[in-house]
Amino acid sequence: MSDALIEAVGVTRHYKLAKGRTVRALDGVDLTIGRGATMGLVGESGSGKSTLGRTLVGLQAPTSGEVRWEGANTAATEGARLTALRRQRQIVFQDPSGALNPRMTIGDTIVEHLRVQGWSRVEARRQASKALEQSGLSSAYLSSYPHEVSGGQRQRAVIARAISTDPAFIVADEPVSALDVSTRAQIMNLLRDLQRMRGLTMLFISHDLSVVAHMCRDVAVMYLGRIVELAPRAALFNTPLHPYTAALMSAIPVPDPVRERSRARTVLEGEPPDPAAIPSGCRFHTRCPSATDLCRQVDPETRLLGVDHQVACHHPLEHARL
């Protein structure tokens, strides 16, 4: 992509456990997100999606590989340029209650965030109320404590903090998972509006494919530390190539009793393996309905099928051409 804003190049992130065991949370991730793009990231718990998000915004350093911002390795950025880079990359967390200090007002939380990034007190206050208003909360909420507002409003406050530094890139890590259905739609619309209004580049992480599908043009599917498939939304949903993606979609309950009861469904056996003991060969072969000896031995490379459909599978699914 010519205009890549942020890229992960061969990124790994390992965590050492006791007894010499290592969790390979990210195990060779390549991901390019173009300026102004909305990339969805789905996968089950333990797939590494949050670790990837945190690594992209710089909350964690990769064990190996590079995170590049506008083509330059972020690990080599220092001084004032690093401060600027921090402002540019922000994150919205899943649980708005845990993401806000319960003993600080919403205003103080945002102002502190801005002060750390170099704003003066006066500018920070102005910037905070502007961000709150753009997030759908009046500046009256500056003096509210997190417990005084609803879950949806708390998430608006967390979003306000993230946009207060005028970032170019936002990682939204399960931003609506802790919210009720009706509030969820409001927050999704807010993120969508902010993305458009500000031309934000966004990585939207969720375990819920339907939420991701609604928010993003492109969707990447993670399994045990790798991206196994990446494609534009429609291609991924209509013609998934990786058996895992297909199974994931078939596992989502459809809110339509007639379709839900009649559709064919592949129920995957077993559960995602322990990320400290990733299977040999293709990491999905232990649960894959079409695994062969090749899959047990050789880890498939990511390859490009068609114009923009990437998949890491020896036996991608075939779809009848229409």
Next chain:
Amino acid sequence: MTSLLEVENLSVAFGAMRAVDGVSFKVEQGETLGLVGESGCGKTTIALALMRLLRDAALDGSARLDGADLVAIDEKAMRALRGAKIAMIFQDPGTSLHPMIRVGDQIVEALRAHLDMTKDEARRRAVDLFRKVGIAAPEHRLRAFPHEMSGGMCQRVMIAMAIACSPRLLLADEPTTALDVTVQAQILELLRDVTREAGMSVVLITHDLGVVAGMADRVAVMYAGLIVETAPTETLFAAPLHPYTRGLLRSIPPLDRGWDEPMPTILGSVGSAFGAVGCRFAPRCSLATDACAVAPKLERIAKGHFVSCWNAK
């Protein structure tokens, strides 16, 4: 034919707060009733009230299970029913099992509390149950502690325990919410199989309308402590009448559309709808009129379809 469970005008109050404010519903033999609504609407409170697990709550109304009124009977009688006639599985399997007791001992204890069994008999029955809920190497797994098992596996243990004494009614409170989708699909399939095979009735509590669509025969929608609509599952999804039900259904992002359109939303939040005069949904309802200052009653619209809304006629 009488229903297995008949709840009439059930209220649950915690001090001045009426978390459940006069709900009535029935569950037939072998039927699965989906109880849906957002957090705080009272769905879990109903289940806990039916299990009589609420210590500081004032219960009112009646709930007849197979002749016994769960609201009125004394604790001793309730103990005999729990597990044997009515059982419950919870959202978070990790915290519902005792962390320091092997899962096998927990299930053996439950079996022996209700059935006249020796330790060996109970252990054999536990092995059978584990096999039934799809736990591989059950003899070995009986010796495991909860932390040695995954969330999906713990939920299988919970299900095994809940069905151990073949209860007539199973209350399943968000049984798959804490699980990954692929595991959720397995657990739902398991629940469907074991309850169908035993002809067990189920009250399935969930906020996920997709889960309800696949599992429930009938659905009751709750809002702020009240049931606002109830209908056979297909009717509810095809022709919802209450504006809240419609809003809920519309706020599910469809897999095949999106991106270009904003999500339809329900304005505002539940807020202080509890105990409000008039229709509790009115402040958020686009159809609200002067009539809504008076609380509507749940009225029959068609066979099995009840709704409490002045405008849903």
